[in-house]
Amino acid sequence: MPGPGVNDFCIQAATVNGSGSQSANLVITRALFHMGIPVAAKNVFPSNIEGLPTWYDIRVSPHGYQARKRTVDVLVAMNPATFVDDAANVRPGGAAIHEATMPRYGAAARDDISWYPVPFARLAKERLDAKPDLRKYLQNMIYVGVVAELIGLDPAAVERALRDQFRAKPKAAELNLEAIQLGVSYARENLTKTDPFRVAAMDRTRGTVLLDGNRAAALGAIMAGCTVLAWYPITPSTSLCEAVIEYAERFRVDRATGERRFSAVQAEDELAAIGIVLGAAWAGARAMTATSGPGISLMGELTGLGYYAEIPAVVFDVQRVGPSTGLPTRTMQGDVGYVHTLSHGDTRHPVLLPGTVTELYEDAQLAFDLADRLQTPVFVLSDLDLGMNQWMTPPLAYPERGVDRGKVLDAADLDRLSRWRRYEDVDGDGIAYRTLPGNPNPRAGYFTRGSGHDQDALYTESPDAYRANMDRLRRKLDGARHLVPGPLVDEPGSSTLIVAYGSTHHAVVEARDRLAEMGTPADYLRVRGLPLHPMVAEVIARHRRVYVVEQNRDGQMEALLRAELPGELADRLQGLRHFNGVPIDAESVLEPILAAARPRPAVTARPRQRGRPGDGGPSRDNEGALTGKPALPVRPAGKLTVGSGGVLP
Amino acid sequence: MTLALEKLNRLGLSRDDYRGAHTTLCAGCGHNSITNHIVKALYDSGIEPHLLAKMSGIGCSSKAAAYFVERAHGFNGAHGRMPSVATGAKLANRNLVVFGVSGDGDTASIGLGQYCHMIRRNLDITYVVEDNGVYGLTKGQLSATADLGSTLKKGRVNRYIQIDVCSLAIDLGATFVARSFSGDGKQLVPLLQAALAHRGTAVLDVISPCVTFNDHEGSTRSYAYVKDHDAPVNTPDYIAPQEEIAVDYEPGTVQDVELHDGSHILLRKVDTSHDVRDPIAAMRLLYEARRTGEIVTGLLYANPEADDLCTREALPARPLAEFGVEELRPTREQWDDLMAQLV
Numbered sequence: 001m002p003g004p005g006v007n008d009f010c011i012q013a014a015t016v017n018g019s020g021s022q023s024a025n026l027v028i029t030r031a032l033f034h035m036g037i038p039v040a041a042k043n044v045f046p047s048n049i050e051g052l053p054t055w056y057d058i059r060v061s062p063h064g065y066q067a068r069k070r071t072v073d074v075l076v077a078m079n080p081a082t083f084v085d086d087a088a089n090v091r092p093g094g095a096a097i098h099e100a101t102m103p104r105y106g107a108a109a110r111d112d113i114s115w116y117p118v119p120f121a122r123l124a125k126e127r128l129d130a131k132p133d134l135r136k137y138l139q140n141m142i143y144v145g146v147v148a149e150l151i152g153l154d155p156a157a158v159e160r161a162l163r164d165q166f167r168a169k170p171k172a173a174e175l176n177l178e179a180i181q182l183g184v185s186y187a188r189e190n191l192t193k194t195d196p197f198r199v200a201a202m203d204r205t206r207g208t209v210l211l212d213g214n215r216a217a218a219l220g221a222i223m224a225g226c227t228v229l230a231w232y233p234i235t236p237s238t239s240l241c242e243a244v245i246e247y248a249e250r251f252r253v254d255r256a257t258g259e260r261r262f263s264a265v266q267a268e269d270e271l272a273a274i275g276i277v278l279g280a281a282w283a284g285a286r287a288m289t290a291t292s293g294p295g296i297s298l299m300g301e302l303t304g305l306g307y308y309a310e311i312p313a314v315v316f317d318v319q320r321v322g323p324s325t326g327l328p329t330r331t332m333q334g335d336v337g338y339v340h341t342l343s344h345g346d347t348r349h350p351v352l353l354p355g356t357v358t359e360l361y362e363d364a365q366l367a368f369d370l371a372d373r374l375q376t377p378v379f380v381l382s383d384l385d386l387g388m389n390q391w392m393t394p395p396l397a398y399p400e401r402g403v404d405r406g407k408v409l410d411a412a413d414l415d416r417l418s419r420w421r422r423y424e425d426v427d428g429d430g431i432a433y434r435t436l437p438g439n440p441n442p443r444a445g446y447f448t449r450g451s452g453h454d455q456d457a458l459y460t461e462s463p464d465a466y467r468a469n470m471d472r473l474r475r476k477l478d479g480a481r482h483l484v485p486g487p488l489v490d491e492p493g494s495s496t497l498i499v500a501y502g503s504t505h506h507a508v509v510e511a512r513d514r515l516a517e518m519g520t521p522a523d524y525l526r527v528r529g530l531p532l533h534p535m536v537a538e539v540i541a542r543h544r545r546v547y548v549v550e551q552n553r554d555g556q557m558e559a560l561l562r563a564e565l566p567g568e569l570a571d572r573l574q575g576l577r578h579f580n581g582v583p584i585d586a587e588s589v590l591e592p593i594l595a596a597a598r599p600r601p602a603v604t605a606r607p608r609q610r611g612r613p614g615d616g617g618p619s620r621d622n623e624g625a626l627t628g629k630p631a632l633p634v635r636p637a638g639k640l641t642v643g644s645g646g647v648l649p
Numbered sequence: 650m651t652l653a654l655e656k657l658n659r660l661g662l663s664r665d666d667y668r669g670a671h672t673t674l675c676a677g678c679g680h681n682s683i684t685n686h687i688v689k690a691l692y693d694s695g696i697e698p699h700l701l702a703k704m705s706g707i708g709c710s711s712k713a714a715a716y717f718v719e720r721a722h723g724f725n726g727a728h729g730r731m732p733s734v735a736t737g738a739k740l741a742n743r744n745l746v747v748f749g750v751s752g753d754g755d756t757a758s759i760g761l762g763q764y765c766h767m768i769r770r771n772l773d774i775t776y777v778v779e780d781n782g783v784y785g786l787t788k789g790q791l792s793a794t795a796d797l798g799s800t801l802k803k804g805r806v807n808r809y810i811q812i813d814v815c816s817l818a819i820d821l822g823a824t825f826v827a828r829s830f831s832g833d834g835k836q837l838v839p840l841l842q843a844a845l846a847h848r849g850t851a852v853l854d855v856i857s858p859c860v861t862f863n864d865h866e867g868s869t870r871s872y873a874y875v876k877d878h879d880a881p882v883n884t885p886d887y888i889a890p891q892e893e894i895a896v897d898y899e900p901g902t903v904q905d906v907e908l909h910d911g912s913h914i915l916l917r918k919v920d921t922s923h924d925v926r927d928p929i930a931a932m933r934l935l936y937e938a939r940r941t942g943e944i945v946t947g948l949l950y951a952n953p954e955a956d957d958l959c960t961r962e963a964l965p966a967r968p969l970a971e972f973g974v975e976e977l978r979p980t981r982e983q984w985d986d987l988m989a990q991l992v
Contacts, residue, residue: 030992164992209991219987225974228740230733251979259965261972263740268766272733275726275763279737282724283702283745284970287737301727309724395988398981403974436970437722438742440699447703447715449725458670459715 005196007037009073011058014086016079018050023165024140025056030161031153032060033210036202040066041390044582047328053082067507068583074197076143084108095195097146114195118146127182138179145183152198209395213386216357217316218243220364221288223399228287229264230276235328236384237290237318270295274302281312284436286368290316293335294323303377304343308451312371319383321581330581331384333502337556339379340530350480351379351530355505357393372406385583386503407433411441422446422457430476484529487536491523497543501527504549504584511589520597532564540569549576551584659695667692669717679831679857680779684716686834690841702738702745706731709786710752710779729760732767735774742968743959747774753794754784757812768821768850773957775844775851778814781859782870789862800867816935818852819928824952825851830875839887848909849957882923883916883947908953925951
């Protein structure tokens with residue numbers, strides 16, 4: 001491994017949204033990727049079109065860590081409004097490239113970091129032949145050049161990334177390339193490098209791609225044979241639906257006739273979106289919607305109807321913070337408790353909890369199989385971090401299997417059967433057989449309605465019939481415990497266990513490596529689905545101290561675990577919660593665990609680096625200590641054993 | 650055998666084949682009359698029962714979907730949400746004959762948004778509003794279609810202006826809009842048959858008095874009021890696709906509208922100035938009726954040439970629900986190309 005500061009740092013571009021900085025940041029990200037250096041990019045952006053602060057974090061890591069880093073090593077400061085705060089977040093010994101005309105005061109005048117002033121606006125105006133309205137975009141490309149020169153990006157990699165970015169606009173590519181070269185030459189002639197951060201080509205990105213979770217989910221839906229999408233635009237799920245449409249238009253349109261083997265309806269609201277999905281799935285198509293928390297709220301009633309009437313549906317929930325103006329463009333694991341029991345009455349829905357882009361792709365496909373198999377709405381929980389940010393991932397695999405359409409009887413099946421009742425549990429698994437509208441067998445029809453029906457789907461308010469139906473639904477959902485993916489477990493033998501789910505995974509991976517290095521390793525269980533797989537309790541039972549790490553204030557997964565675990569096991573759980581709107585970082589996992597692992601009196605956690613306002617780390621101090629345990633060998637990260645389940649008959 | 654004497658339709662089915670579960674609505678409810686007219690229309694038109702999808706929301710009216718064609722698939726959705734569920738069903742299987750039964754609360758209040766957007770998309774559906782101006786299942790609250798000044802049973806006066814689902818539909822670009830009366834089978838059955846033949850959203854607002862909560866003096870939805878104020882603008886005759894048009898009529902007294910499947914609706918004009926192709930004329934009729942307190946019935950507006958949702962979506966003739974996953978996935982080669990582009 002080369003020296004400190006090489007290939008292991010975080011660049012943060014602090015810009016104003018609407019200035020086209022996303023293109024510039026993607027060029028840096030992709031250039032790093034082309035150099036074979038593991039990279040992860042996260043966009044922290046406002047709910048606004050133009051003029052508000054936005055940050056883009058590009059993390060390089062020789063280990064391939066993809067979680068957010070709490071502090072910044074190299075700042076690109078382009079936004080005067082946040083300059084001082086942004087400078088405060090740079091770690092001592094770091095670097096700041098900044099627009100030279102921005103006044104330096106407060107933290108922007110600190111002397112423990114390297115300062116690289118660049119007159120971006122003047123350079124764009126005087127040295128580039130572009131209309132004034134293009135100059136703000138080109139200023140960003142100039143900083144690509146400055147960064148490239150300072151950290152040592154391979155010019156060929158930068159050019160390749162740029163040409164990819166402007167594939168459709170070759171003329172724009174030339175102008176932008178010129179801007180980058182201007183930045184390179186300015187830095188070469190005017191700046192003297194005094195910071196340690198630089199890159200050196202590696203071979204760690206071969207065989208991987210850069211992809212956001214929303215696209216991966218969309219591709220999963222396409223491969224699952226989804227033909228009806230109904231949706232209402234809402235950040236951060238919008239790009240998932242747009243990706244489904246993009247891929248469907250690419251792969252599902254008959255070039256000769258113009259016929260489209262899909263329909264995408266932009267609905268009037270989320271009520272209509274889930275209604276269309278239920279109608280389509282009732283009539284036999286694979287149908288989906290994607291939304292975020294506020295949309296989930298609106299889908300409550302019809303989701304319950306889907307549960308009671310037993311209609312498949314696939315809902316992607318790309319989680320974000322609160323309703324209305326409640327940080328709509330910031331990430332959160334805020335819906336897991338709500339979604340699992342969405343609607344009134346005894347409703348309970350299978351929930352898939354992917355933690356990586358690859359899992360999102362796989363879970364998208366599995367969700368359609370489960371929805372058809374169980375004849376019920378199935379939720380896939382993603383979040384803004386997983387859904388909208390760029391992740392390194394192996395290429396998505398072409399499915400080797402067909403799909404499971406569940407228990408559907410066609411006309412010939414009905415001919416063979418002497419009896420068919422829509423809601424009869426013939427197989428003992430709680431799952432009855434359904435028919436589709438259009439089935440020509442005279443016995444095929446039935447009337448679909450809510451919970452008030454008997455086995456023949458006839459309306460009844462009979463207490464016995466209602467009770468029997470509810471018991472059957474419970475059997476069905478209990479069976480789902482073995483159909484959702486089992487937990488991923490890495491259990492080298494510590495008495496401490498970290499439990500996490502979803503995108504929190506990436507911070508946990510990094511935190512565990514650090515814990516192991518420090519001689520206080522922790523085992524790891526990642527929940528992959530609800531209802532909980534039986535293996536979750538078994539693993540928890542083997543550990544004395546169990547940290548449930550999640551990105552919400554109230555510990556929603558912890559509450560679900562407590563509700564299912566015997567009291568003696570529930571007592572071992574400790575919540576470790578991160579909820580400030582930006583993705584969780586490794587320190588937020590590490591610090592409270594370390595604090596608890598040290599003998600009393602507990603040493604307080606390392607002084608935190610100055611963070612963004614509100615970057616408060618974990619919400620709960622953890623008391624007590626693990627004593628005298630020798631360090632245990634740790635299995636390499638990423639080799640996790642897969643729990644049973646997840647494969648359909 | 651008496652069976653040989655039984656009248657059968659073009660599919661060889663009897664009228665009984667189009668009947669459904671026994672009604673649980675009040676005796677004398679207008680909705681029951683509408684159900685009978687629906688049975689007759691479906692039977693006369695020879696609609697394949699297995700292709701019929703009966704969709705409804707919630708309310709007295711929405712119960713009625715269970716009271717015809719027991720053999721067909723039906724769906725009692727959530728209150729006000731039938732249009733979206735029906736939209737999904739039609740997209741999945743465009744061969745289905747989607748028949749929606751709704752009420753004034755279901756359509757004009759809780760479901761107003763979905764009603765509007767269904768019309769805007771021109772979903773191919775026969776959409777019947779069983780309109781009594783009152784909430785029945787919750788025992789007698791005013792609905793949004795109750796006329797300004799109409800009273801409730803205990804005398805409370807409606808102080809809010811009514812939502813006219815017909816003028817609203819025309820304003821939203823609806824392609825088939827009619828109003829009728831539950832007691833007028835001669836008018837309603839041919840309108841229903843034409844609505845079934847129409848490819849697009851066919852709105853039929855059927856005034857259907859509620860004998861329990863809204864049939865008193867002071868109500869503008871009572872049997873007595875509707876009979877006194879019914880002002881038919883035309884009298885429809887439905888002519889099936891292969892049938893010959895053998896009617897003598899004075900020029901200018903009948904309007905012939907050809908529907909998408911080759912069938913016709915012949916409108917004997919009561920008001921000879923009304924052209925059902927003219928949305929402005931239809932709006933004028935409705936506005937004038939609102940002023941005079943009359944209830945204009947008949948076919949108000951039709952535009953049978955407009956593309957319906959499935960056509961606009963360029964869906965194949967074969968239902969989407971029938972495609973196998975192997976017909977829906979990209980090829981391995983396409984997939985590899987895509988993956989190679991992801992950097």
